[in-house]
Structure formats: structure tokens, C-alpha cells
Amino acid sequence: MSQQKSMLFALGWLVIFSLTGAGCGQQGPYPNRSITLICPWAVGGGTDRVSRFWADALQKELGKPVTVVNRTGGSGAVGHSAGVRARPDGYTLTTITFELCTMHRMGIPAAPTYDDYQCLLQINADPAAILVQNDAPWATLEEFLAAIRAEPGKLKMSGTATGGAWDLARAGLLQAAEIPTDAVIWVPTEGAAPSLHELLGGHIDAVCCSIPEAAQNLEGKTLRALVVMSEERLADFPDVPTAREAGVDWVAVGWRGLALPKETPAEIVQLLEEKCQSIAHSSAYRDFMQKQRFGLKIRDSSEFTDFLKAQDAQWHSVVESAGYARAP
Amino acid sequence: MIPGVFKQFLSLPWQEVLTWPVLVPWLLGMVFGVFVGATPGLTATMAVALIVPISFYLEPNAGLALIIGVSFTAIFAGDIPATYLRIPGTPASAAATLDGNELAKQGRGRLALVIDLLCSCLGGLIGVVVLMLIARPLAQFALFFSDFEYFWLGVLGLSLSALVSRGSTLRGLIAAALGILISTVGTDVMGGVPRYTFGSFELLDGLNFIPVMIGLFGFAEVLRNVSSSQPMATSTIPSQETGVAKASVQEIWKYKWLVLRSALLGTGIGALPGAGADIAAWGAYGFAKVTSRNPEQLGTGAIEGVVAPTSANNAAVAGAWIPALVFGIPGDAVTAIVLGAMMMYNITPGPQLFESGTQVQAIFLIALVTQVLLLPAGLLGIKAFGWILRLPRRLVLTAVMVFSVVGAFAIRNSLFDIYVMFAFGLIGFFLEAKKVPLAPVILGLILGDLIEKKLRAGLISSGGDLTPMFTRPICAALVGLLVIALVLVPAVRWLRMRMRAE
Numbered sequence: 001m002s003q004q005k006s007m008l009f010a011l012g013w014l015v016i017f018s019l020t021g022a023g024c025g026q027q028g029p030y031p032n033r034s035i036t037l038i039c040p041w042a043v044g045g046g047t048d049r050v051s052r053f054w055a056d057a058l059q060k061e062l063g064k065p066v067t068v069v070n071r072t073g074g075s076g077a078v079g080h081s082a083g084v085r086a087r088p089d090g091y092t093l094t095t096i097t098f099e100l101c102t103m104h105r106m107g108i109p110a111a112p113t114y115d116d117y118q119c120l121l122q123i124n125a126d127p128a129a130i131l132v133q134n135d136a137p138w139a140t141l142e143e144f145l146a147a148i149r150a151e152p153g154k155l156k157m158s159g160t161a162t163g164g165a166w167d168l169a170r171a172g173l174l175q176a177a178e179i180p181t182d183a184v185i186w187v188p189t190e191g192a193a194p195s196l197h198e199l200l201g202g203h204i205d206a207v208c209c210s211i212p213e214a215a216q217n218l219e220g221k222t223l224r225a226l227v228v229m230s231e232e233r234l235a236d237f238p239d240v241p242t243a244r245e246a247g248v249d250w251v252a253v254g255w256r257g258l259a260l261p262k263e264t265p266a267e268i269v270q271l272l273e274e275k276c277q278s279i280a281h282s283s284a285y286r287d288f289m290q291k292q293r294f295g296l297k298i299r300d301s302s303e304f305t306d307f308l309k310a311q312d313a314q315w316h317s318v319v320e321s322a323g324y325a326r327a328p
Numbered sequence: 329m330i331p332g333v334f335k336q337f338l339s340l341p342w343q344e345v346l347t348w349p350v351l352v353p354w355l356l357g358m359v360f361g362v363f364v365g366a367t368p369g370l371t372a373t374m375a376v377a378l379i380v381p382i383s384f385y386l387e388p389n390a391g392l393a394l395i396i397g398v399s400f401t402a403i404f405a406g407d408i409p410a411t412y413l414r415i416p417g418t419p420a421s422a423a424a425t426l427d428g429n430e431l432a433k434q435g436r437g438r439l440a441l442v443i444d445l446l447c448s449c450l451g452g453l454i455g456v457v458v459l460m461l462i463a464r465p466l467a468q469f470a471l472f473f474s475d476f477e478y479f480w481l482g483v484l485g486l487s488l489s490a491l492v493s494r495g496s497t498l499r500g501l502i503a504a505a506l507g508i509l510i511s512t513v514g515t516d517v518m519g520g521v522p523r524y525t526f527g528s529f530e531l532l533d534g535l536n537f538i539p540v541m542i543g544l545f546g547f548a549e550v551l552r553n554v555s556s557s558q559p560m561a562t563s564t565i566p567s568q569e570t571g572v573a574k575a576s577v578q579e580i581w582k583y584k585w586l587v588l589r590s591a592l593l594g595t596g597i598g599a600l601p602g603a604g605a606d607i608a609a610w611g612a613y614g615f616a617k618v619t620s621r622n623p624e625q626l627g628t629g630a631i632e633g634v635v636a637p638t639s640a641n642n643a644a645v646a647g648a649w650i651p652a653l654v655f656g657i658p659g660d661a662v663t664a665i666v667l668g669a670m671m672m673y674n675i676t677p678g679p680q681l682f683e684s685g686t687q688v689q690a691i692f693l694i695a696l697v698t699q700v701l702l703l704p705a706g707l708l709g710i711k712a713f714g715w716i717l718r719l720p721r722r723l724v725l726t727a728v729m730v731f732s733v734v735g736a737f738a739i740r741n742s743l744f745d746i747y748v749m750f751a752f753g754l755i756g757f758f759l760e761a762k763k764v765p766l767a768p769v770i771l772g773l774i775l776g777d778l779i780e781k782k783l784r785a786g787l788i789s790s791g792g793d794l795t796p797m798f799t800r801p802i803c804a805a806l807v808g809l810l811v812i813a814l815v816l817v818p819a820v821r822w823l824r825m826r827m828r829a830e
Contacts, residue, residue, distance in 0.1 A: 042661070043377040043661070043665075044373055044376070044662070045664070048377065049665075049668050052377075052381055053381075070740060070741065071740060071741055071742070072533065072740050073529070073530060073533040073740065073742070074532035075515065075532065075533070078529060078532075078533075081529070107522070108529065109522075109527055109528070109529050109532075111529075162518055185788060185789065185791075187785050187789045188781070188784075188788070193601060193657050194601045194602060196657050197471070197601045197657050198474060200471055200655060201471035201473070201474060203474040203475075203789070215676075216655075216656025216667075217656055217657075219676060219678070219680070220656065220680050222678075292668060293671065
């Protein structure tokens with residue numbers, strides 16, 4: 001092979017690895033080298049997409065490369081604990097997600113909690129919703145719950161694996177309505193997309209997942225949302241009532257945020273908080289979230305920490321009474 | 329029908345798509361796809377995920393061309409190291425290691441890859457044409473597939489694998505059972521109980537398929553070479569191949585119906601959200617072996633063994649677009665990313681898109697032209713990696729080692745996966761020494777997971793009732809196919825042999 005060709009060849013790989021890899025150390029005030037953003041979920045999913053937006057935006061704000069590293073495994077435990085164990089120097093951030101508040105109750109070894117993190121800010125919130133076929137016999141949540149009460153164990157739902165976020169959301173909803181959680185059969189699937197396919201095929205009766213995951217089918221009027229488990233109705237889907245309006249006092253929200261290892265120096269935390277706040281309130285972020293149909297919800301560091309504390313308590317009781325609690 | 333197709337073809341938005349601002353990122357994307365796809369551990373999904381943020385800076389057609397170009401090229405390029413080094417570049421290429429690598433060992437690696445490339449283009453073209461013509465009915469048909477249907481599909485694939493493996497059927501079955509055993513490691517999706525994890529959270533998601541595959545095929549190959557007594561200094565491939573282009577066209581013409589059959593099968597499997605290009609490739613390989621006139625030659629470097637999986641895997645990439653465009657539900661990880669990208673362009677995938685027309689026409693055209701552009705991009709890849717064949721063998725083995733380690737690490741940035749790769753290298757070496765075929769292990773690993781999940785989900789859904797497994801129409805048809813494959817085909821063969829003997 002000629003010299004030229006081998007150079008080209010090497011260059012090709014360099015480009016690839018520079019896109020996936022990380023940089024090396026230099027001296028100077030923070031930040032003086034590349035920063036890693038750990039995403040505990042796989043390439044191409046919602047958390048990955050949001051993480052990649054933030055990596056790009058932080059890179060512009062900080063003037064140093066920010067790379068997303070997907071550390072998947074253990075239902076999110078691998079990435080979440082890698083984020084906790086990273087050196088607390090501000091060069092490793094983690095996109096934390098809903099599962100942080102449930103996995104340590106469900107028997108996952110060495111699963112961290114929100115308390116192991118220094119929270120930066122909440123960047124997103126997507127409430128759970130219950131979706132049915134457009135021609136389903138139930139017009140409202142009340143009718144749907146009445147059908148479950150009338151024939152317990154007949155209706156089938158899905159949305160994710162057993163014990164996943166949306167399974168817990170529907171279990172909590174049933175509990176709040178004083179219906180036993182096993183009155184609905186939860187058919188485990190690998191996520192919202194295959195569940196929606198099963199729903200369209202008529203193999204299950206309803207899906208519990210977030211609104212953005214079903215947005216195309218809602219807009220295309222092939223599916224209908226009975227309820228959204230948020231505090232207020234969503235601006236994009238103003239016709240869908242909340243669970244509270246339907247008389248069930250229940251809120252279930254999937255959220256995402258950014259966090260640092262606990263011991264990170266205060267001045268670095270403060271700097272990152274300022275930068276993150278300005279990104280979170282930028283029109284570019286609003287535009288991105290709107291186009292992706294992701295719910296925009298910003299909480300600052302202290303509000304976010306309080307929110308996570310409340311979340312931890314809320315889901316603890318759901319995990320316990322749905323029978324998913326397990327000692328690690 | 330034919331004039332209709334022709335009319336539809338002419339009415340595609342040629343002027344909007346074939347412009348420089350679209351072509352330049354398109355071609356660059358395809359070159360990128362070749363490199364990423366050919367690097368083991370970097371999958372087509374990663375290639376697309378890396379390129380999507382860049383595509384946001386482009387106009388919609390250019391961005392879509394970039395993404396579609398990358399996805400098809402990466403799936404083909406995965407076959408390059410599969411053929412040359414016996415390390416599949418992407419999971420979809422695992423089936424291509426079998427005969428492709430055997431051909432490379434016989435000094436016909438370039439022929440295998442050129443045939444592979446042509447089949448990828450043809451498979452992709454057939455897949456896209458099917459997408460254009462019957463996406464809607466096919467998507468409606470795919471809706472009939474629920475848990476039990478997937479279960480039988482998996483059982484069918486796995487049974488074929490035991491039949492298709494070389495050598496004794498018993499060893500094939502042992503290998504498949506081992507694969508199923510490996511697939512049970514990790515958190516049980518139904519009850520959340522960890523199985524065979526020994527308290528390690530790296531194992532909670534199970535053994536990652538890619539490090540296992542790289543170990544079994546790539547690293548085991550290194551061990552085998554190092555332990556053999558042949559001198560290491562000689563080049564892997566002694567002779568230079570000539571007349572490859574003509575020979576490959578002739579071979580493909582000979583197997584034209586196999587290409588068509590495999591591509592249609594691949595498109596169908598791709599259209600199912602529960603199955604992707606990897607299963608399509610194995611399915612087509614098994615189907616080719618069952619229907620082949622010389623089934624014993626598959627696995628020893630038969631052209632049919634190259635044609636079938638490579639036609640099917642690119643067709644499956646097109647097939648995955650069917651549920652994405654018709655329902656707005658992604659058929660696999662790549663289309664999931666693409667749907668996200670489309671929303672950034674204010675294109676809402678799903679039924680409305682399909683009815684409104686123009687944007688969907690542009691996607692069809694881009695997908696069609698991509699298959700044509702795949703030829704030069706793929707040839708570039710084959711040439712760029714061709715130097716590997718001319719290196720002395722010890723350097724090739726070093727390259728395999730490097731690729732194996734990098735590939736195992738890259739899939740999820742985990743050191744643990746490198747150990748997994750080494751462990752499975754040893755297992756693979758041992759199995760091959762005992763003449764246990766490796767292909768059924770991989771198939772057991774992929775399909776064992778599918779079979780278990782779908783059987784259990786199906787039983788949860790039916791309340792433990794087994795009758796729907798046989799009475800649902802598609803289930804009954806699949807059971808019928810299983811009977812044909814396991815009973816009738818061997819019986820006919822046996823009768824024929826007896827008649828010949830008399």
C-alpha cells in the first residue's frame with residue numbers, strides 16, 4: 001500500500017475516534033481540557049438525544065470539547081454509578097434519569113441514589129399517559145378504570161419491561177384509584193415503540209408511556225390519550241385531562257437532569273450551574289425540546305434536589321406495594 | 329403494475345434531491361459509514377447517532393441523505409472485516425463471516441466482498457422498491473405479529489441453525505443450547521430477578537452480544553493460528569485475484585433467484601419491530617441452506633452463503649422503515665434515531681407523512697440512489713481494507729487482536745466487555761478444537777433471548793393458555809413451516825438418496 005493511502009486510512013480512524021473518545025490533561029483554570037457527559041442509556045434513545053444536545057451546547061459555552069459517553073447496563077445502574085464514582089473535578093457530568101429514584105429499591109447491586117450526586121439542574125419532564133386505540137370503548141379514564149374494576153385481570157397493558165418507569169406509573173395510578181395493581185395484566189416489552197405496535201395490532205388494550213413517545217400516533221389520530229399524569233394539562237395536547245381532574249390524585253413524571261459527583265468544588269458547581277441555566281433558558285433549547293416533543297421543565301439545583309427527595313419517597317411506596325421491592 | 333412502478337419512479341423529486349448541497353454530505357456520509365461499519369464494535373446505530381447532530385445543520389433532504397447513506401453503507405461495511413478477519417463489523421454481519429471468511433482463506437476474499445457488495449446493493453434496492461409499493465399492506469400484516477408469532481419465528485430460526493451447521497447435528501444442537509444458556513445471563517425482563525450475575529452489575533444487562541461475537545470468531549481465530557505449527561511469516565493470501573468484477577456478476581446471475589428470495593425475506597423480517605438485520609441475515613442463510621442443492625457446501629466457502637445473508641441484511645434496513653413511515657413507530661434503533669432527526673426538520677413521521685406525499689417521495693428517492701452510490705463507496709472500503717490481505721500473517725493477527733480489543737470496548741465503553749471478549753475467545757477456541765460449530769452459538773444467543781421473552785410475555789398475556797400458540801393463524805403457518813423444514817425436507821432428501829442408490 002502506498003504511503004498516501006495509509007495516511008488517508010489512518011486519518012479516517014482518527015476522525016472516528018476523536019468523535020467517540022476523550023482528551024488528555026493540561027494545566028490552567030477550569031475548564032482546561034475536554035469534558036465527559038455520561039449517558040446511562042443507549043445511543044439513539046431519548047436520553048441520548050437530550051444528552052447530545054447538552055454536550056453540544058456546553059461545548060459552545062465552555063469552549064472545551066464535551067463528549068457523550070454511553071455507559072449502559074444494569075437498567076441504568078452502570079451509568080449512574082459511573083457518574084457517582086467519577087473524579088469530582090467537574091470534568092465528568094452525568095445525565096441522571098427517573099430510574100435513579102427507583103433502582104436502589106429494586107435489588108440492583110450498588111445502585112446509587114440522588115443523595116450520592118451534586119445536582120445541577122432538571123432539564124426535562126415528561127408525564128406518563130395512558131393511550132388506547134382511537135376506537136376503544138372507553139372515552140375517559142373513569143370508564144377505563146370502571147372496566148378494570150368490573151373484570152379484574154382481563155385488560156392488558158404494556159409500555160416497558162416489568163418494573164420499568166411506565167409500569168410503576170400505571171401501578172401508582174391504580175393504587176391511587178384503590179384498585180389492586182394486578183387487576184391489569186402488564187405484558188413486558190422492550191419499550192414504548194414495540195408496545196405501541198402491539199396496541200395498534202390489537203394484542204393489548206392500552207399502553208402507558210410518555211406523550212412524546214406516542215406523539216406521532218396522537219397527531220395522526222390512530223391512538224387517543226385517556227389521561228396524562230401531570231399536574232396540569234399539556235400545552236400541546238390541551239384536550240387530554242389530568243388524572244387529578246378525573247378524580248385520581250396521582251402524578252407520575254419521567255424526568256431528566258444533569259448532576260456532578262458529590263465532592264465537586266463549589267466554584268466549579270457554581271460556574272456550571274450558571275452556564276447550564278443560560279442554556280436551559282435559551283431559545284435554541286426551547287426549540288429543540290419542542291421539535292422533539294420533549295416536555296420542558298427547568299428546576300435549579302436546590303429545587304431539583306427537593307424534587308428528587310419527594311420522588312424518592314413517592315416511588316418507594318409504589319415499588320413496595322406493587323411487589324417489586326427487593327434488597328440488593 | 330409495471331407501468332405504474334415506472335410512473336412512480338419518474339415522478340420522484342429528482343431535481344430537488346440530486347443537487348450538490350445534497351450530494352456532498354451524502355457521499356461524505358457514506359465514506360464515514362464505510363469506516364465506522366468496518367470497525368468492529370462500532371455499529372451502524374452508532375454511526376447514525378454520531379452523524380445526526382451534524383445533519384441538523386443541513387437542509388432536510390441533505391440531512392436525510394446523510395443519515396440514510398450512513399446506515400446502508402455501515403451495514404455493508406460490517407461485512408469487510410467479517411470476510412477478511414472473521415470479525416463481524418456489526419451484528420448484522422455475523423452470518424457473513426461463515427462463507428465469506430472461508431473464501432478469503434482460499435484466496436478469494438475480494439471476490440466474496442464484491443459479490444457481497446453487489447448483493448447488498450440489490451438487496452437494498454429490492455427492499456426499497458417493496459417499501460415504495462406495498463409498505464402499507466406489509467405494515468398491516470406485521471401488526472398481526474405478537475409474542476407467540478415471534479416465538480415461533482425464533483424457534484424456526486434456531487431449528488434451521490442446528491440443521492444448517494456443518495458437521496454433526498448433535499454438535500450443532502449442543503452449540504445452540506450453549507448460546508441459549510449464554511442468553512439467559514442477566515436480569516430477567518419479566519420478574520426483574522438477576523440470573524447468573526454473581527452480584528456483578530456489569531452482568532445485569534446480560535452478556536453483550538458484540539464482545540461475545542468478537543471473542544468467539546475473532547480472538548479464537550488468533551488463538552488457533554498461534555497454536556498451529558505453520559510458519560507465521562507467510563502472507564495470508566498468496567495470489568492476486570483478477571477478473572473479479574466479471575466473475576462476481578456471473579455468480580450473482582447464477583443465484584439471481586436466491587438474491588430476490590433473500591431480499592424479500594430480509595425486508596419482511598426488517599418490517600417487524602421485534603427483529604432486525606441480524607436475524608434477517610441468519611434467516612436468509614438458513615433458508616438458503618435448506619433449499620440449496622448442495623447444502624453440505626455452505627459453510628465451506630460457498631457463494632450462496634455469501635449471497636443470501638448479505639442480500640437480506642441490507643433489505644432489512646429498508647424493511648425497518650416500513651413501520652416507521654406507516655405508523656411512526658421505529659422498526660429498529662437506526663430508524664428510532666432517524667425519526668428523532670426528522671422531527672428536527674419539522675417532518676412528522678407516520679400516517680400523515682405517508683399520505684401527504686412529497687417528503688416521503690424524497691426519502692424513497694434518496695434510499696434508491698443510496699444503493700447505487702453504495703457501489704463506489706463500498707469498493708473504496710474493500711480497497712482500503714484490502715491491504716490487510718497482503719500483510720504477513722503475524723501482522724494480520726496483531727490487527728485482529730487490536731480490532732478485537734477496541735471493538736469489545738467501544739460498544740459501551742466498558743473494560744468488562746474486553747474480559748468477556750477474551751473469555752469467549754478461549755471458549756470459541758476450545759469449541760472449534762472439538763469441532764463444535766460456532767454459528768449456532770451466536771444464533772442461540774440472539775434468538776434464545778427473543779424466544780424466552782416472547783414465550784413468557786405471550787403466556788402472561790394469554791393467562792398461561794397454550795392453545796393460542798397453535799391456533800393463531802400466523803402461528804399455525806409458522807408451525808407448518810417448522811414441520812416442513814424439520815420433517816419433510818430431510819425425508820425428501822432421504823428418499824432421493826435412496827432412489828439414487830437404487
